[in-house]
Amino acid sequence: MKIKPILLAAACAATLGQALAGGEGWTHDFAAAKKQAAEEDKSLLIDFTGSDWCGWCIKLNEEVFQHDPFKEGVKDKFVLVELDFLRDKSKLSEETQKQNEELQSEYGIKGFPTILLTDAEGKPFARTGYQQGGPEKYVKHLDELLEARKTRDEAFAKAEKSEGVDKAKALVEALNAMGLEDEMVASFYGDTIETIKAADPEDETGFVKQIEMKQKFGKFESELNNFARARDHEKALAHVDETLASGEFEGEQKQQVALYKGMILAQQQEFDAALKAMDEAKEIAPDSELAGRIEDFKGRISQMQAQVEASKADEKGDSDE
Structure with a gap:
């Protein structure tokens, strides 16, 4: 069957309008991608990107996705889906824009680039983003994440x-x-x-308790954020002290609460008290990953303290003159 030139031109224009930043091998069509993944027994690699504004998205595309070692390394394992949140809306159909927004909401995507690995049903089993090292290293990283699905x-x-x-x-x-x-x-x-x-x-596994504690901690952080938005440091500090005194949290969660105390005190320029709070936080779970970062936090607080003291000294010098 012959296609009239005018229809062929329109089809080409539509294709160009839906151009994929990732190039050949990627699709915008999530439903079609799931169908293909099911038929070919593959996983989905979903790239939530902003290809005309997001710097890290552009780097990931240029350093990894556009290169043959990546394309060869994933072709037998993944169906590639690009969900692009362009500032130039004219490059995507309204249908594609709507699909992307719905998937962003469904998966709770808040930052770009986000790379989700899912099964053919769309159920996620791993999440990642930009990684340094080029295409070969990225393929190795994805292979490691595929082990999560296997497990x-x-x-x-x-x-x-x-x-x-x-x-x-x-x-x-x-x-x-x-x-x-x-x-x-x-x-x-x-x-x-x-x-x-x-x-x-x-609850012999302790799983339900773990979920409940995470929910309680989420509520604590939500209330703390409300005080932060209102810039009410006094109420924020009182909220933290009450939480610590309640004994509700243990281990790393308690350590995180104590760390918040140090941060609030630093914002109030009570630097000595802030550094003490940091030391107390470290003692709660000294071998945790968070504990390993506390010295960095203390260094920043000490730097803030030095800057404030230097500023006060300059002000005093000016007034003496």
């Missing part, structure tokens, strides 16, 4: 053959293997969470 699927299969606490433990292993944010786990694995609760009513 997840093996744990789910084990759970299918288990009952009671053993079933719950296998499902907890599956969720932990992915290292996803709590919100994403709750959104896409809510049925798994409910199965864990039913299989382990006495």
